[in-house]
Amino acid sequence: QKEVEQDPGPLSVPEGAIVSLNCTYSNSAFQYFMWYRQYSRKGPELLMYTYSSGNKEDGRFTAQVDKSSKYISLFIRDSQPSDSATYLCAMSRGGYNKLIFGAGTRLAVHP
Amino acid sequence: AAGVIQSPRHLIKEKRETATLKCYPIPRHDTVYWYQQGPGQDPQFLISFYEKMQSDKGSIPDRFSAQQFSDYHSELNMSSLELGDSALYFCASSLNSRGSYNEQFFGPGTRLTVL
Numbered sequence: 001q002k003e004v005e006q007d008p009g010p011l012s013v014p015e016g017a018i019v020s021l022n023c024t025y026s027n028s029a030f031q032y033f034m035w036y037r038q039y040s041r042k043g044p045e046l047l048m049y050t051y052s053s054g055n056k057e058d059g060r061f062t063a064q065v066d067k068s069s070k071y072i073s074l075f076i077r078d079s080q081p082s083d084s085a086t087y088l089c090a091m092s093r094g095g096y097n098k099l100i101f102g103a104g105t106r107l108a109v110h111p
Numbered sequence: 112a113a114g115v116i117q118s119p120r121h122l123i124k125e126k127r128e129t130a131t132l133k134c135y136p137i138p139r140h141d142t143v144y145w146y147q148q149g150p151g152q153d154p155q156f157l158i159s160f161y162e163k164m165q166s167d168k169g170s171i172p173d174r175f176s177a178q179q180f181s182d183y184h185s186e187l188n189m190s191s192l193e194l195g196d197s198a199l200y201f202c203a204s205s206l207n208s209r210g211s212y213n214e215q216f217f218g219p220g221t222r223l224t225v226l
Contacts, residue, residue, distance in 0.1 A: 006153075032212060043115070043201055043217030044154065051212065088153060095212035096205065098144065098167050101153040 003027050006089055006102030015111050019076040023089035023102045026070065030091040030100075033065050035074045038086045038104065047074070047087075051095075079109045113137055115204050115218030123224045124192050132187040132221045136204030142166070143185040144203040144215060145177060154201060160185060161207055192225045199223075 006023045013019055021035075032051055036044035050056045053067045062075040072091075076083055086106050090099040116135040124130050136143050142161045146154035156169035160179035171177075174192075179185045189196060199222050203215040 004153075008151075036217075041220075041222075043203075043219050045217070046214055049212060049214070096142065096161075096207050096209060098156040098159060098169060099146075099154070099215060100156070103153045 001026065002103075003100050004089060004091060004102040007105055008103045010106040010108060012108045012110065013079055015079060015081060015109055017079050017109070019079050019083070019107060019109075021074040021076075021087050021089075021105050021107070023072050024070055025072075025091055025100075027091075027093075027100075028067075028070070029093045032092045032095055032097075033063070033072050034090040034092075034099065035061075035063055036088040036090055036101075038088055040085075044088055044090075079107075081109050081111055084108045115202055115216055117200075117202050117218040117221050119221060120219065121222050121224075123226065125226055126192055126194065128192050128225075130189045130192060130223060132189070132200050132202075132223070134185045134187070134202030134204075134218060136183050136185070136202075137206075137216055140204035140206050140216075141183060142205045142207045142213070143179055143183070144205075145171075145185070145187050146201040146203065148199040148201060148220070149195075150198070152198075157187070189223075194225050197223060197225045 034049040035047045086104040088104040089102040144159040145157040148154040157171040205213040
């Protein structure tokens with residue numbers, strides 16, 4: 001069983017929809033939780049990170065971490081066609097440690 | 112702003128050949144990470160270096176070796192290439208501030224195809 005599980009999708013939504021992306025994990029030692037966006041044939045780009053449990057908001061993006069359930073989420077409000085990409089959750093034990101990625105969810109936002 | 116540079120961007124090799132991938136971190140970054148992303152797969156950690164010393168090791172085959180040089184650039188050497196080594200290889204760099212979060216900035220990747 002993988003340490004981080006993520007539904008690969010694909011997920012197709014209309015422009016303006018609220019998108020919910022989720023990951024579960026098994027290693028309780030993870031302290032940092034990241035969401036990366038990856039466009040085709042490009043390197044992952046950090047969207048947001050959260051330390052321990054709680055919520056974090058940045059513009060149209062909200063990240064939630066529930067360590068008791070080992071469950072993290074990313075919400076995208078008012079989704080745009082430019083949000084179409086693969087979204088990878090990633091986790092680490094420390095702020096400088098290797099990242100453990102989920103499989104990535106492919107999102108398509110159509111006009 | 113300067114980003115992580117990887118070269119070459121594309122590489123085609125035959126089975127049993129060797130390959131060298133290079134990574135130039137963001138200036139003043141002291142830590143380099145290597146990840147392998149197979150087709151349709153998530154990135155898998157291979158190895159990392161902090162201040163030119165190996166800091167962590169993941170699922171890196173014995174056929175692969177890596178090092179970080181005095182100018183902080185890193186090279187991943189791959190020998191006896193196999194078809195299964197075909198993947199996108201990412202390098203990421205960060206500025207290590209122990210005790211806090213260090214964002215890893217990813218390069219564009221090197222796409223290796225083994226025929």
